[in-house]
Amino acid sequence: MTVETQKKPGKLMGIVGVVCGLFLYYFWVAVIMAIQFTFFAEPNAIGVFTVEFPLSIRT
Numbered sequence: 001m002t003v004e005t006q007k008k009p010g011k012l013m014g015i016v017g018v019v020c021g022l023f024l025y026y027f028w029v030a031v032i033m034a035i036q037f038t039f040f041a042e043p044n045a046i047g048v049f050t051v052e053f054p055l056s057i058r059t
Contacts, residue, residue, distance in 0.1 A: 041050065
């Protein structure tokens with residue numbers, strides 16, 4: 001019988017994974033914000049675009 005040993009991923013792969021994960025997270029947030037401002041933004045009296053949701057609870 002032979003025993004196969006599997007190598008654990010190195011520390012470098014862990015760092016690369018974290019960096020890629022952070023990049024994808026911020027990219028996804030930017031995409032969501034772009035969609036919000038494209039379809040839901042309205043200019044107010046000053047000319048500043050704000051995102052308003054009609055079903056949101058106001059406090």
